Amino acid sequence: xxxxxxxxxxxxxKHLELFGxxxxxxxxxxxxxxxxxxxxxxxxxxxxxGVMALFYPNLTGETYLVLILRxxxxxxxxxxxxxxxxxxxDEDNDLMITAIRETEEEVGVPEAMVNVIKPLSPLYIPxxxxxxxxxxxxxxxxxxxxxxxxxxxxxxxxxxLDFLDEVNCITTKVPTSYNVEVEVPAFRLNGHIVWGATxxxxxxxxxxxxxxx
Numbered sequence: 001x002x003x004x005x006x007x008x009x010x011x012x013x014k015h016l017e018l019f020g021x022x023x024x025x026x027x028x029x030x031x032x033x034x035x036x037x038x039x040x041x042x043x044x045x046x047x048x049x050g051v052m053a054l055f056y057p058n059l060t061g062e063t064y065l066v067l068i069l070r071x072x073x074x075x076x077x078x079x080x081x082x083x084x085x086x087x088x089x090d091e092d093n094d095l096m097i098t099a100i101r102e103t104e105e106e107v108g109v110p111e112a113m114v115n116v117i118k119p120l121s122p123l124y125i126p127x128x129x130x131x132x133x134x135x136x137x138x139x140x141x142x143x144x145x146x147x148x149x150x151x152x153x154x155x156x157x158x159x160x161l162d163f164l165d166e167v168n169c170i171t172t173k174v175p176t177s178y179n180v181e182v183e184v185p186a187f188r189l190n191g192h193i194v195w196g197a198t199x200x201x202x203x204x205x206x207x208x209x210x211x212x213x
Contacts, residue, residue: 003057012212020121023204029184046131050098051085056139063160095133108146
């Protein structure tokens with residue numbers, strides 16, 4: 001989709017109600033509901049994070065969304081695809097600032113280039129005990145991405161039409177911490193499998209975009 005057309009339509013999202021759990025459930029792993037119930041009390045004191053779903057024009061004016069592949073490390077989100085973003089810091093005025101700051105740190109898009117148009121529904125992530133607050137952002141200029149080598153393995157530029165295409169919604173098997181593979185709903189984007197919390201947030205984003213595009 002041509003970015004100028006996308007820009008005219010996406011601002012209508014500001015006036016839409018969020019879908020929340022209705023959208024999240026479409027891409028939720030089968031075990032997640034039980035896990036979230038078990039950790040209901042712990043969730044009340046969860047750490048907070050802000051992440052950014054940033055749309056932008058590529059060099060030919062097509063609309064793209066940026067994701068990142070995280071580095072392999074000893075942690076629950078090792079080598080997974082996610083949004084640019086990270087944990088709330090004391091100097092952040094709010095979680096939107098967190099998402100903007102972390103986007104600049106992880107993929108090199110300056111704060112001045114990012115216009116946040118709407119927050120998405122917060123999502124609790126039991127394995128890491130984080131409450132994640134996603135935001136929809138727009139960069140009207142084509143960014144020059146610079147990845148943060150310490151945390152980011154690769155920057156993934158996803159074409160909007162590929163993200164919206166139902167053929168890229170799949171079911172796949174993933175390993176769990178119990179060394180058992182389970183079938184989960186996922187997105188296949190640029191050859192990467194995106195599942196879990198990121199897929200759930202993408203699901204709400206996709207449902208909102210389909211209301212206005």
